[in-house]
Amino acid sequence: MFPASSPYxxxxxxxxxxxxTDPEAEQAWAPGFPSRVAAFTLLFAVDLLLVSSLMWESxxxxxxxxxEYGAVASLTVLAGLLFxxxxxxxxxxxxxxxxxxxxxRFVALHVIGIVALVGLTELAANSRxxxxxxxxxxxxxxxxxxxxxIPPRAGWKFFRETAELWAAASLAGIAAVALVxxxxxFWRPATELTFFCVRAVLRLVTTDVIANPAESxxxxxxxSVSIAAxxxxxxxxxxxxxxxxxxxWLFRRECRFPQALLLLPAGLMTVWASNVLRIALLIVIGxxxxxxxxxxxxxxxxxxxxxxxxxxxxxxxxxxIQWVRxxxxxxxxxxxxxxxxxxxxxxxxxxxxxxxxxxSLSSQFEWLYPLRFIAAMGALWxxxxxxxxxxxxTGVAGPAVGILVFVMWIGMDHWRPTPVDNGTAGILSGLVxxxxxxxxxxxTLAAVVTVPIAExxxxxxxxxxxxxxxxxxxxxxxxxxxxxxxxxxxxxGMLHGDRWxxxxxxxxxxxxxxxxxxxxxxxxxxxATTNALIALLVLSAGRFDLW
Amino acid sequence: xRYVGIALVLVGMAAVASAAPVPEIDPxxxxxxxxxxxGALLIIRSRRSR
Numbered sequence: 294m295f296p297a298s299s300p301y302x303x304x305x306x307x308x309x310x311x312x313x314t315d316p317e318a319e320q321a322w323a324p325g326f327p328s329r330v331a332a333f334t335l336l337f338a339v340d341l342l343l344v345s346s347l348m349w350e351s352x353x354x355x356x357x358x359x360x361e362y363g364a365v366a367s368l369t370v371l372a373g374l375l376f377x378x379x380x381x382x383x384x385x386x387x388x389x390x391x392x393x394x395x396x397x398r399f400v401a402l403h404v405i406g407i408v409a410l411v412g413l414t415e416l417a418a419n420s421r422x423x424x425x426x427x428x429x430x431x432x433x434x435x436x437x438x439x440x441x442x443i444p445p446r447a448g449w450k451f452f453r454e455t456a457e458l459w460a461a462a463s464l465a466g467i468a469a470v471a472l473v474x475x476x477x478x479f480w481r482p483a484t485e486l487t488f489f490c491v492r493a494v495l496r497l498v499t500t501d502v503i504a505n506p507a508e509s510x511x512x513x514x515x516x517s518v519s520i521a522a523x524x525x526x527x528x529x530x531x532x533x534x535x536x537x538x539x540x541x542w543l544f545r546r547e548c549r550f551p552q553a554l555l556l557l558p559a560g561l562m563t564v565w566a567s568n569v570l571r572i573a574l575l576i577v578i579g580x581x582x583x584x585x586x587x588x589x590x591x592x593x594x595x596x597x598x599x600x601x602x603x604x605x606x607x608x609x610x611x612x613x614i615q616w617v618r619x620x621x622x623x624x625x626x627x628x629x630x631x632x633x634x635x636x637x638x639x640x641x642x643x644x645x646x647x648x649x650x651x652x653s654l655s656s657q658f659e660w661l662y663p664l665r666f667i668a669a670m671g672a673l674w675x676x677x678x679x680x681x682x683x684x685x686x687t688g689v690a691g692p693a694v695g696i697l698v699f700v701m702w703i704g705m706d707h708w709r710p711t712p713v714d715n716g717t718a719g720i721l722s723g724l725v726x727x728x729x730x731x732x733x734x735x736x737t738l739a740a741v742v743t744v745p746i747a748e749x750x751x752x753x754x755x756x757x758x759x760x761x762x763x764x765x766x767x768x769x770x771x772x773x774x775x776x777x778x779x780x781x782x783x784x785x786g787m788l789h790g791d792r793w794x795x796x797x798x799x800x801x802x803x804x805x806x807x808x809x810x811x812x813x814x815x816x817x818x819x820x821a822t823t824n825a826l827i828a829l830l831v832l833s834a835g836r837f838d839l840w
Numbered sequence: 841x842r843y844v845g846i847a848l849v850l851v852g853m854a855a856v857a858s859a860a861p862v863p864e865i866d867p868x869x870x871x872x873x874x875x876x877x878x879g880a881l882l883i884i885r886s887r888r889s890r
Contacts, residue, residue, distance in 0.1 A: 597873035605880055612884065634886035638879045645876040649869070751879070763886070787871045 324395075326387035328776040329442040332395075335779050336438055340407055367466030369535075373542070374458040382454050389447040399441035406434025483525035484509060487569055491520065494573040501580070513580030516587070518572070526568035529600055533564040536604050540611060546619070553617040560607045567599035585656035594653035633766040636679035637755035640747035643668035658720045663735035669743035683754070684770070684811065687818040694806040694815075695822025698799045702823065703830070705795040706839070717837040736840070737828045745820035748785070752800060753807040753816045756781040770811030778804045799823065 324332070375383050409430030413423055439448075452459065488509055495502045495511070504511045509520045537557045541548060574595065579587035611617060647668035651661035673680075721729050758765035760777030782804055786797025807816035830836050 594869060597869050601873055601877045601880075604877055605884075608881055608884055632883060632886050635883050638883055642876055642879045642883075645872055645879075648872065649876070652869075759882075784871075784875065788875060 324774070324776060325391045326383070328774065329390060329395075331776040331780050333438060333442045335776075335783055336403070340434070340438075364466065367462045370465040371458065371462035374461060375455065379455050379458060382451065386447060386451040389450075390442075390444060393444040393447070396441045396444075399437045402437030403434050403441060404437075406430045406432070406437055410434060479527060480522035480525050483527050484520055484522050487525050487572070488520050490566075490569045491572045491576070494569060495576060498573075498577065499580075512576045515582070516576065516579030516584050518576060518579070520572065524568070524572065526565045529564045529568055529596065530561050532600060533560050533603060533607075537561075537607055540608055544611065548611060549617050549619050553611060556607060556610055556617060559610075560603060563606070564600065564603045567603060568596070571595040571599055583656075586654060589656045591653045594649050598649055598653065633679070634755065634759075636676040637750045639676060640669045640672040640743070641751035643672040644744065644747055657716050660732075662739070663732065666735050666739040666743055669739070669747050673743065673746060683813050685814040685817070686812055687814040688810075690806050690809060691815040691818030692822045693819075694802050695819040696826065698802050698819065698823040699826040701798060701802075702792075702795050702827065705792070705798075709791070715837055717840070718835050733832065737832070740824040740828050740840075741821050745817050745824060749803065749807070749813055749816040749820055752781050752785045753804055754813050756784070757804060757808075770813070771808055773804075773808055778808075 407430075410427055413427045413430060485506075488504075488506060488511060491511055492502065492504045495513075499513065501513045502511070503514060503517060510517050511520060512518055534557070537560045541553055541556070575587050575591055578591055644665045647665040651659055651664045654661055721732065724732070754770070755765065757773050757777045758768045758770070760780065761772060761774055762768060778801065782797050782800030785800035786793040786795070789796030803816045803819050806819050807813065809815065827839050831839050
């Protein structure tokens with residue numbers, strides 16, 4: 294056993310066992326519990342995407358929503374209870390699983406189970422025996438996946454010691470499933486309240502308001518919307534509640550209770566009010582002559598913009614307002630603090646923020662795409678001194694990997710449905726030459742210059758090492774953990790929408806070329822090469838579906 | 841462990857958001873939005889003394 298220590302010290306020890314600075318010296322992979330959870334989640338996510346894309350038709354997915362709610366609720370409650378009530382047991386369990394490497398025999402069983410599940414479904418036989426065989430395949434896949442990461446004996450011992458927590462989590466899952474439908478009864482009164490508040494806000498800014506409470510339609514003479522039940526604001530409040538409770542729990546030692554609990558109703562009210570403002574603004578934008586922007590752009594982006602703003606405000610309030618914060622830093626100490634994370638993440642976040650703003654103000658065609666380029670350039674310029682210490686050199690390997698990723702990207706694109714015309718070519722051809730040249734030039738510059746630098750700094754330069762230590766900048770750039778590489782690549786892939794698999798593989802290849810010599814320049818060169826070749830194809834062959 | 845907890849909360853939120861097809865929170869923008877939020881929170885929490 295190990296002496297009493299904080300979980301963070303233990304984590305450092307667990308992670309140290311799985312850290313590889315020299316791939317050749319790496320032996321059997323025996324990571325700690327956090328890495329196993331991450332690897333299992335990754336495996337399960339890939340399975341789910343594979344199975345759902347091959348097996349489920351859209352109308353059957355709805356039948357499984359109750360299971361999804363139940364599973365999410367159970368797992369979240371279980372994780373919370375384990376952290377709260379069984380931290381000591383969890384530490385011991387983490388130490389025990391670290392003694393055993395990943396079982397690749399069980400990984401093989403998992404793969405066989407998945408292949409059987411998908412293969413038998415593809416045979417399309419719907420006999421009772423075939424359905425039973427599919428169930429057995431699924432169970433084998435599930436058991437194989439679990440046993441590969443968790444040694445059976447240690448897992449059983451852990452389960453017995455925490456049985457009551459598993460029971461409580463299961464009850465929470467059942468309760469969540471049972472509450473899905475009854476919770477919708479709150480939608481009607483919430484929708485009515487939202488309707489009246491939207492009308493009140495609109496009347497503050499214009500006299501041109503038409504409202505029909507019986508049909509929940511509201512707007513101006515030239516543009517109106519129907520406030521349906523799901524627009525009541527309850528979902529945003531639910532997300533805010535989960536976020537707020539999670540935040541206060543995770544940083545409870547820094548907060549002053551019960552004062553900090555007041556942040557929860559304040560956050561919920563703010564999120565609800567922001568939904569009212571969202572609908573009112575939507576109507577004003579549509580009424581002012583841009584109905585396409587209101588419906589196609591603002592409608593889908595404003596919810597997340599508002600939620601992000603309120604969640605950030607919540608965390609800043611919890612950390613800055615002295616009335617709810619236990620400790621405060623003297624001003625002189627605050628000024629001597631540094632934030633190495635900002636230099637790595639800010640350019641990427643600037644692109645994301647600019648894209649949300651640009652999309653919310655666009656309809657089908659993103660006129661304001663150059664905003665992404667300008668935002669990223671601004672952030673890169675601001676942190677230019679921080680980047681001088683990074684290794685920007687590159688060799689042949691960078692561009693070579695970039696070409697490889699390009700070939701893979703285009704090759705995998707053939708498996709996707711036939712690309713539909715997104716209208717970009719038609720809209721561009723209708724522009725005056727200088728506008729067309731400017732948009733295409735900035736779009737290409739963004740793809741080849743700012744996006745590769747920003748994304749490589751965030752995913753390869755920062756995230757891979759951040760999984761190892763909060764002081765990631767003190768680690769050599771070649772330091773990595775396999776789970777960190779996998780997760781950072783998966784997140785990178787998921788940001789590429791329905792090209793998530795190609796994106797994940799591209800992320801792995803960029804990570805490989807980065808870790809080979811620990812040079813950010815190699816990864817940027819690879820990424821820039823890929824994007825340049827894609828841009829060339831777009832501009833020469835009119836393949837705007839690739840952008 | 842704390843960051844595993846944060847990751848679980850964010851994954852749970854993403855799953856719930858994508859499971860409920862309502863326009864208030866558009867699932868199509870979920871990954872980008874949560875990446876932006878997660879990154880901003882990392883920056884907020886990352887200041888440290890020299």
